[in-house]
Amino acid sequence: MQEARRILVPVDGSENSDKAVVQAADLAEVCTAVIDLLYVSYFDSGTDDVVENISWLPDSVTGSIGKTSKAILEHAKILIPENIEIRLHIETGIPAKKILDFAKHNKADLIVIGGRGLGIVEGFLLGSVSQQIIEQADCPVLVVK
Amino acid sequence: MGYKRILVPMDGSKNSMKAAKWAINLAQVCEAELEFLYVVNLKGELLRPTVLDRHTSILEDAIDLGKRLLDTALDLVPASIQARGHCISGDANEAIIKEAQALSCDMIVMGSRGLGAIHAAILGSVSGYVLEHAKCPVVMIKAKQKEE
Numbered sequence: 001m002q003e004a005r006r007i008l009v010p011v012d013g014s015e016n017s018d019k020a021v022v023q024a025a026d027l028a029e030v031c032t033a034v035i036d037l038l039y040v041s042y043f044d045s046g047t048d049d050v051v052e053n054i055s056w057l058p059d060s061v062t063g064s065i066g067k068t069s070k071a072i073l074e075h076a077k078i079l080i081p082e083n084i085e086i087r088l089h090i091e092t093g094i095p096a097k098k099i100l101d102f103a104k105h106n107k108a109d110l111i112v113i114g115g116r117g118l119g120i121v122e123g124f125l126l127g128s129v130s131q132q133i134i135e136q137a138d139c140p141v142l143v144v145k
Numbered sequence: 146m147g148y149k150r151i152l153v154p155m156d157g158s159k160n161s162m163k164a165a166k167w168a169i170n171l172a173q174v175c176e177a178e179l180e181f182l183y184v185v186n187l188k189g190e191l192l193r194p195t196v197l198d199r200h201t202s203i204l205e206d207a208i209d210l211g212k213r214l215l216d217t218a219l220d221l222v223p224a225s226i227q228a229r230g231h232c233i234s235g236d237a238n239e240a241i242i243k244e245a246q247a248l249s250c251d252m253i254v255m256g257s258r259g260l261g262a263i264h265a266a267i268l269g270s271v272s273g274y275v276l277e278h279a280k281c282p283v284v285m286i287k288a289k290q291k292e293e
Contacts (some may be wrong), residue, residue, distance in 0.1 A: 020269060023282060026147060027147070029147075029148040030174050030175050031174050048265060056235075099246055102277075110284075115276060115283075134257065134276070134285050137287075140167060140284050140285065140286045141284065141285045142282055142283070142284045143276055143283045143285065144282050145279060145281060145283075
């Protein structure tokens with residue numbers, strides 16, 4: 001860093017990922033960092049890599065997934081103060097792999113993820129995905145409680 | 146907001162030194178205070194009074210080593226930042242969690258072993274234990290991570 005210039009927050013709409021977003025926003029504020037919000041869905045049209053992209057598959061096929069992805073990103077976005085620069089990203093594939101690849105390609109300075117916790121709605125960021133990110137990320141990983 | 150007090154458990158490894166540097170940078174940005182912690186972890190027989198009586202220097206030597214290590218970290222801290230070193234004897238897992246609470250730290254920054262340590266790190270290593278039990282956010286830093 002080692003000021004965290006680019007903070008990656010993988011989101012999945014869970015309470016845990018909300019906590020990660022809030023924590024990342026706090027950090028971004030003091031470090032003047034940009035926040036990358038990333039949602040990884042297991043599959044969709046296969047072409048969407050950014051929110052604005054238009055899918056080549058009909059809306060009846062990809063519509064619901066696209067909407068879910070966007071809704072999750074928008075939900076995360078409103079947790080972040082307006083003065084912080086945010087970029088929204090949607091990827092398709094295996095979450096841990098996509099998150100790690102994204103961090104590498106975009107030279108993330110820090111990844112913020114939610115840790116495990118009891119009584120929290122299960123999303124993909126709990127458990128094995130978090131573990132893989134902690135183990136394999138090239139950059140520091142902040143695990144939010 | 147940011148963080149007010151950052152705990153940095155050290156163990157003499159490259160990654161814990163790296164974690165120390167990272168924490169110092171963050172402390173500068175957040176104007177936080179730093180608490181460096183070294184836990185002397187003598188196990189089993191070594192801790193029996195009869196053994197310690199005969200080899201009084203074992204514990205002292207270990208504590209000495211810890212203090213020197215803490216000093217190398219403290220030397221890196223700019224004068225504008227408050228930092229302290231703590232060298233204590235005990236179980237590393239419990240000591241880190243206990244100190245984090247006793248010192249009211251709102252973040253823990255520590256080194257973790259790198260690739261291939263999936264099982265070790267999550268099932269039983271110090272970093273895995275701290276991740277599970279810490280009440281505050283934990284930043285994990287690996288030695289092989291990119292330099293500044």
